[in-house]
Amino acid sequence: MxxxxxxxxxxxxxxxxxxxxxxxxxxxxxxxxxxxxxxxxxxxxxxxxxxxxxxxxxxxxxxxxxxxxxxxxxxxxxxxxxxxxxxxxxxxxxxxxxxxxxxxxxxxxxxxxxxxxxxxxxxAVRGARAPAPDPRILDTRKTLPGLRHAQKYAVRVGGGDNHRMGLYDAVMLKENHVRAAGSIGAAIAAARARHPALPLIVEVETLAQLREALTAGCDRVLIDDFDAATRREAVRIAAAAPFAGAIPLEVSGGVDLDGLRAIARDGVDCISIGALTKHxxxxxxxxxxxxxxx
Incomplete structure (x- = not known):
């Protein structure tokens, strides 16, 4: 262990x-x-x-x-x-x-x-993009009530990594936060000003939002429910100048074991899977x- x-x-x-x-x-x-x-x-x-x-x-x-x-x-x-x-x-x-x-x-x-x-x-993702590192397998907050620390420990024992533990140890901007702030850039600026020491994860739904998040700067971008072609374009954008792969990409939504290796081969850095602790x-x-x- x-x-x-x-x-x-x-x-x-x-x-x-x-x-x-x-x-x-x-x-x-x-x-x-x-x-x-x-x-x-x-x-x-x-x-x-x-x-x-x-x-x-x-x-x-x-x-x-x-x-x-x-x-x-x-x-x-x-x-x-x-x-x-x-x-x-x-x-x-x-x-x-x-x-x-x-x-x-x-x-x-x-x-x-x-x-x-x-x-x-x-x-399932081991060696999918060798010699590049394998993508990290992450859990979510979809845990059994009262057993979050125990289940997230079990994810680590299984070789995975933990996403945020709760609502207190990272800022994760989603659609509702962006809507309230008016834009992804504004939401990122507000989050950095209020919680400068916390990791900042931004969920995006389009390639335009991806570019905005990469430009504004954050610790990770979550591309949610992208189809395969859009996901590969997102990887290309994040890896190209001026971003040069500085901000990791996380895939979430609709991920199952059958399609996992194909997602890994596309070049994303992290894959978060609620089923690890929910199902x-x-x-x-x-x-x-x-x-x-x-």
Whole structure:
């Protein structure tokens, strides 16, 4: 796992876990009370190919209910695993293992799903314009409520990069902002004056707006829903004098895995994909009491 994929602070993970366990346990696990509370073991099985992500949340779920639980991971965070892989073994109190199971799996299967699909998009653009660098695969703010930091971490584990975290850490000018300001140039000037230290991203809908944004200056231009011919012309304009490729181009809107490599070959710098975090398909995992199969 790269430095860029360092997990969120422990206090954020703990807050996620506390909220999730409270939601599931309520006043207590009525079914687990039927079990003898004795030492037991369990193993974690992955039933399909995946990129593993979410170990900090999985571990925290179990340690909240049993501080003495022992978790032995057989794979690293960010590892690509085959179907049928035993990811980890656990040893702890039987009731705590069962009570933590679903919440721990919910985190792990959701975040592994995000990391796995991100890795597929990153793989799809690899070498598309060699020897030039591959375009960066970016996420969006289309995340599950309350799990933004976790999902954006999973994108990084999958090899992608994060767009802005929220509405506070970058300025992104869209149609409504341009309309209110009167022009792209005026909107850029107002944004720079009010938030000079924040990154400035400008969404454009035409080549004329692209030229205006490049001339006024910003940190990135987002070309939204351009067809292939217009997208290639946008790349040509941004790369030519007087702009000379100084401002990166980002593609967004209607991007799917099938058409991704063609977009990458056109020469854009970034491709943002809401589906990484919005269309979540959880990885099929299970936790079973007992020793893992040999």
């Amino acid at each position: 790269s430095t860029a994929a360092a997990p969120p602070p422990a206090e954020l993970v703990d807050a996620d876990v506390a909220r999730a366990l409270a939601e599931d346990l309520g006043s207590g696990d009525a079914t687990a009370e039927l079990l003898p509370d004795v030492p037991d073991v369990a193993y974690l099985l992955c039933k399909e190919p995946a990129v593993v992500c979410g170990r900090p949340w999985f571990d925290a779920c179990h340690r909240v209910l049993d501080p003495d639980v022992r978790i032995h991971w057989r794979v690293a965070e960010g590892a690509r695993v085959a179907a049928g892989s035993v990811l980890a073994t656990l040893a702890g109190r039987s009731r705590a293992l069962v009570s933590a199971e679903r919440t721990a799996l919910n985190f792990l299967q959701t975040l592994s799903g995000t990391a796995t699909v991100t890795a597929a998009y990153v793989d 979540v398909r959880a990885i099929d995992l299970s936790m079973k009491l007992g020793e893992p199969p040999h």
